């Protein structure tokens with residue numbers, strides 16, 4: 001992609017109410033554009049990151065046997081009346097009336113819709129278990145939409161629902177989803193802590209959040225710092241609780257291993273609920289078990305907000321110059337900066353063509369009326385993991401610099417291709 005032709009370039013003007021790094025950088029680097037309070041357009045660069053996150057999620061959920069489908073955004077009031085959540089859910093639903101005076105809601109979650117779908121299609125234990133997910137737009141009538149993509153009113157969410165004949169089977173699948181979530185967040189380059197939480201208005205017997213430590217987070221957890229040891233392969237524990245439900249205190253002893261507990265502000269990037277039969281009982285989603293006895297189906301539901309995850313990645317991976325994308329979610333593999341020294345045009349062109357032909361996604365800053373200094377600053381702001389420079393100084397080689405390192409190296413174009421292909425293999 002030639003940067004001169006990219007729609008949505010960098011801007012020096014920071015958004016007025018930007019109180020988070022992700023809000024400021026995603027707007028300034030040309031990833032998103034704000035339409036209203038908590039309403040954003042994903043520009044071409046932002047859409048690429050969004051799609052990469054979506055595809056990581058798809059791969060990990062398909063790997064645990066989940067099937068993708070697409071459910072409607074418009075929900076009839078009658079369905080929400082069956083569970084009593086029409087005017088109880090928090091944040092409240094966006095509601096509207098059609099021209100016949102029928103009330104509808106813009107979906108904020110899909111338990112009602114999916115239970116309605118499933119109850120007409122299962123009759124026997126032989127049809128269980130199964131799990132279905134969608135990646136689709138959701139609406140939340142938030143009181144305060146702040147922090148850029150962290151708290152919005154319209155966003156794309158991955159929501160997964162699973163259906164089981166008994167609690168044991170639900171528990172087993174629940175563990176599989178927790179495992180898949182760990183892989184998803186790790187591939188997106190964020191350290192998520194699995195923390196016990198309250199079910200809120202979704203409910204359930206067991207509920208966990210995936211929390212990422214960040215000063216701009218609106219949640220708080222009490223956690224055992226020895227989880228870090230566990231991630232280093234040493235013995236450690238994973239005790240963590242949302243402060244809303246925490247029985248333990250900061251500075252107190254971890255109930256699992258005795259270590260001194262810590263407190264941290266966090267961003268919730270995922271939420272998993274073992275719903276049990278809360279929805280299936282109310283809505284009559286039943287099946288005949290092995291003895292022919294009618295039973296309500298056991299359910300789990302599991303969510304990840306894509307935009308919020310994207311913003312969280314930026315919150316935890318940036319410096320004073322801009323974003324530092326982890327390789328698995330970066331919009332492009334490399335950012336080719338052409339310093340417009342006389343006589344270097346054909347080398348820049350050939351480098352771009354060779355990389356592109358090798359299947360590497362390159363963003364080429366080919367602008368002629370922009371200084372080298374501005375191009376370097378833009379490349380730091382945009383945050384693609386590898387910067388390549390063609391200039392008189394680099395001669396017939398290309399200068400390689402990792403976004404998160406100071407060191408530069410001169411490499412031949414062939415070496416650049418080889419190295420980028422190796423990096424690509426490592427993240428996919």
Ligand SMILES: [Zn+2]
Nearest residue numbers: 224237254257
């Ligand atoms: Zn512990």
